Amino acid sequence: MTTMRVLTTSFIALATLFAGCRDEELTNLAGGVTGQVCNPVTGRPAGGASVTADWVNPFTEKAGSKDTEADENGFFRIGGMPVTTATLTIRNEEFENQLQVDVIEREDVQLVDPACRDLPGEPGMGELVGQICNRHTGEYITEGTVTVLLASGEELVADIQPDGSFVMPDVPVGVHVVYVQAPGFQKTYQIEVLEGGQTLLEDQVVDCEPFDELSTGMIVGSICGPSDTGEGGPLAGAHVYVVQPIDGIVYESWSLEDGTFAIAGIPAPQTGLQVRAEKGGFVYTWPDVNVFTLADAPDGTNVTASVDCQELVPDDDRRYLVVQGTFDKIEQVLSRMGLTNVDLLEGVPMDPSELWSTAAFANFDTLSTYDAVFVNCGISETDLVLGLNPAVKENLKRYIREGGSLYVSDWAYDLVEQVWPERINFLGDDSVNSDAEHGEDGDYGVEVLEPGLADYVGASNVTIGFSFGNFAIVSLLDPTVTTYLRGDVGYRVNGGVSTLNDVPVTVGFSDGFGRVIFTSFHQETNDAGETETLDGPEDLVLRYLIFSL
Incomplete structure (x- = not known):
């Protein structure tokens, strides 16, 4: 009996030793799974989801389980799993999903979750x-x-x-x-x-080859804006093109920030070409341009060689409508720039029952005859207090989408707020008329953020004067809105004055083929009630805005 007890004990010890060695071997052979899990409904990463792996060990025939939590981007890893087929359960409060995965010894299997789908980029x-x-x-x-x-x-x-x-x-x-x-x-x-x-970009080509010096040439030059005296500042973004298509191709370019342009690759020689530059309501046409081959004219035909920089002139075919107001006279800036094809509409009608917004915007056929409309600060706000007529709103949206332009200044801001509330958010309660009008009068240093404007005014920081207080303040912008000027401004609140930092002072956005400009500063009247003639950076900024319409 004693011998039997010893043998039995020895057998158990050997079996235990064998099992321990086998467990160690299985541990050494263990694998894992890693990857990214996603919400099967949205296709987006399931950040924070729980991931549970369940299996039956083929050697011990025992069930096992491990779990973890995916990181914020849906990535996870579970290790120490036997070589077998495991079931992964992915769940959060919105969904539960199961996947099968075959674990490989001493490796991490890369999970491919079919719920993760190729998604469009960030909206917009x-x-x-x-x-x-x-x-x-x-x-x-x-x-x-x-x-x-x-x-x-x-x-x-x-x-x-x-x-x-x-x-x-x-x-x-x-x-x-x-x-x-x-x-x-x-x-x-x-x-x-x-x-x-x-x-x-059009320059992505299979074979990068030089222009043939014997058969192509180019046109170069420099564009600037008009000014009352002397040369205007360099004008960026002017469209310069050869009017006559050559072999069905329109050869074109756009001026750089310094106003220069180059139209290259033009089949040459050519004689008697018309070359036209356009920016807003301003143009210039060179009527008789000859293009020589690069072999004969390596630097191209410089159409502005005699003037250094060609000033654009008003396009007589364009028409403008100005809704007149008490505190802004943008029509005087238009006049100084030589734009005379301007119709004026009284923005403060003698009869309070007459609405300027109806007269200006209710008839789309009439509205569409104008290339740009200007709404001055100080118009009657009856239209805005009552709320713009739905037909007026729709006509304005359509007018801009189809290529029209709109300038709105200061107290007329409710027009923009009611038609495009998603683009510009003004200070205060959007449902309360004039609630954004809390600016403190004074001179403010502002940053010039738009490079073309900075080159045109010749500075990256300028001082803008607000002669009267309670100007409208912009608070937030949609990412598609351009900020031309931005600075710290005074804010009238609770009987005192505070400072708001980085306030957009002048902004604009495109919609379809047209553009909308809003500016808190504008042409104003002096202490005698007479309209000031701006001669500083304010005038240059307003001119540039008009170029942008």
Whole structure:
């Protein structure tokens, strides 16, 4: 009996030792699973979801389980699992989902969750890509930058890679001017970014080859805005093009921030071409331009060689409507710029029952005959207190979408707030008329955020004067709204004056083919009640805004 007890004990010990060795071996063979889990309804990462792995160990035939929590982006890892088929249960308060995974020894299996789907980019965003070729040398640009100016004044900048390529994700949808700058090379483009799509710069080509010196030429020059005396400032974003298509192609370019432009790759020689520059309601046409081959004219035909910078002149075919107000006289700025094809509409009718908004905007056919409409500060606010007629709102939206332009100043801000509440948020209660009018009068230093405007006024910081208090204050902007000027301003509150930082003073946005401008400062009257003639940066800013319409 004693011998039997010893043998039995020895057998148990050996069995225990064998099992322990086997468990150690199984542990060494253990694998894991890692990956990203998603919400099967939305397709987006399931941040914070619980992930539970359940299995039956094929060696011990015992059930096992481990769990973890996915991080904020839905990523997780579970290790120490036997080599077998495991069931993963992913759950949170919104869903529960199960997946099967085969665990491999000594490796982490990468989970592919079918709930994770390719989703469109950030709403209102697209991607800009390209490969920049210097057609003058026949080589790709190997260094430099591609810049898109965002509406907020911020710049999106992408570096050009050694093969000339670049990628710029998350570009707001809409029409943008793109600047490409590199050593010995600069060019500007106008592109339209579509939501969730990829926009390709036209210079991405399979073979980067130089322009044929024997068969192509170019036109160069410089554009500036008109001024009362002397040369106006450089004008960015002017559209310059050859009027006559050549072999069905319109050769065109846009002026850079310094006003210069170059139209390259034109089949040459050419004689008697018309070249036209346009910016807002201003134009200039060179009537008889000859283009020579690069072999004969390596620097191209300079259409502004005799004047250094060509000032644009008013386009006589354009018409303007000004709704007159008590405190702003934008029509005088138009007159100083030589724009005389202007109709005036009384914004403070003698008969209170007459509504200027109905007279200006109720008839779309009449409204569409104007290229731009200006609504001055100090119009009758009866229309705005009553609320704009729905037909007036719809006509205004359609007018802008189809290419019209609108300028609104200061106390007329409720017009913008009622028609485009999603674009600009003004201080105070949006449902209360004039609730944003709390600005303190004075001179304020402001930043010039729009590069073209900065070049035009010749400064990145200017002083803007507000002769009267209680000007309208902008509080928040949609990302698609351009900030031209921004600064710290005084704010009248509770009988005192506080300071609001980084307030947008002058802004604008595009909708379809048209544009809307709002400015808190404007042409004002002096102490004698007479209209001031602005001769400082305020006048230049207003001129530039008119160029933008």
